Amino acid sequence: MSSPSRLFARHALLPQGWRRDVLLEWDAAGDLMQLKEGAAPPAGVEVAQYVLPGMVNLHSHAFQRALGGMTEKAGDDIHHAPDSFWTWRELMYRFARQITPGQMEAIAAQLFAECLRHGYTAVCEFHYILRDAAGALYARPAQTAERVLQAARISGIGMTMLPVLYSHAGFGEQPLKAEQARFRSDANDVLRIIEALAPLRGGQVEVGFAPHSLRAASVTQIRQVLDALPAGRPVHIHIAEQQGEVRQCLDVSGRRPVQYLYEQLDVDARWCLVHATHVQPGEVAQMAASGVVAGLCPTTEANLGDGLFPLAEFIAAGGRFGIGSDSHVSQSPVEELRWLEYGQRLQRQQRNVAVTPAERHVGDCLWQSALQGGAQAAGRKLGALAPGCRADLLVLDDAHVNLCGVAIEDVLGSVLFCGNDNLVRDVLCGGQWQVRGGRHVAQDAIAAAYKRTLAQLRAL
Incomplete structure (x- = not known):
């Protein structure tokens, strides 16, 4: 020995x-x-x-690292249709249609090396480019996920791989658009990928599941995967990120996204609710009581103009949170935590927001809280x-x-x-x-x- x-x-x-x-x-x-x-x-x-x-990066779309700086030009019609998440998304789609598995690996390795240099030692990859450029599944359905995991091995970072369920273009099971063809998956596709990745699990790798959002995956599909998913695996979902999403969910279901999620599914501590930007006080309390992790990505949420999560209220309710770099306009946990706090200060017009009765130093409260929330979201023995x-x-x-x-x-x-x-x-x-x-x-x-x-x- x-x-x-x-x-x-x-x-x-x-x-x-x-x-x-x-x-x-x-x-x-x-x-x-x-x-x-x-x-x-x-x-x-x-x-x-x-x-x-080391810090946990609980939300990543690795391929978007290559988009950095390329979407910072306003559209021609800014007086009538200001740029938003939805206009950024169209540019991202066009980029995603071109990328090969080998290119995906090279981009991810660069990103992960940058994350390590800045203090992230683990990443949760919300992975949704599953098909080839023509929209067909690869001969090995897990091929693109395997290439991202290979990038993690090359860089040395730990990973929680989250194959994404993505079947619809919007609430009400709207059909996918042509530019979303590479993302298309149903419950059986996702389960095949999870099974294929099982041999790669170990000290540095976990495999969970990510329904993309309530607009892209039906409750029935989500239940199908959850019923077959091994116990204890992490589950991540985008939710209530933009006001438009909230309005669409209300129009179709009569419920706000977080409210609808809790009514339809058994949401517990293995869940990470990513963004949850537009939540009301009752939803904040419900999230905290259920033990979920709020996955907050301040630099991306700011870059896309999404809004601010009610952090002070969530902390006061005993909520758990972690941070992610999402679209990777930044690869620094310092910048995520700094702007998580600064956003609250600007909104509330006060200082030193992220504290608890037991920890009055903002830096220590932010770092320790994000460690604990990130480790829980990753489903690995991390964070301490x-x-x-x-x-x-x-x-x-x-x-x-x-x-x-x-x-x-x-x-x-x-x-x-x-x-x-x-x-x-x-x-x-x-x-x-x-x-x-x-x-x-x-x-x-x-x-x-x-x-x-x-x-x-x-x-x-």
């Missing part, structure tokens, strides 16, 4: 808060074995000043420096001026709310060092493949 790998932390963020002089040990499988507080640094063991758990969890951790750059002389209780406040430099120096994921000195270990090769892919796509 090989000896465990070790790291000594002068300061480590444990579930109960910051602790001094912590020796961390992990095994060859990438699981933390034990943590010793108040230890002395053993000879020959690397010493780090600040160590904290604790025995049995994955050895996913970040070493901060203690030489950076933003951390010079900072009291330990202000470290996360400095990381989240001071400047724009990336303070993540080293990243361990599944017991393997994937980032050293701010660079991903395969950064050059991954970037070269990504550049070739962009050149191919932009030549179309």
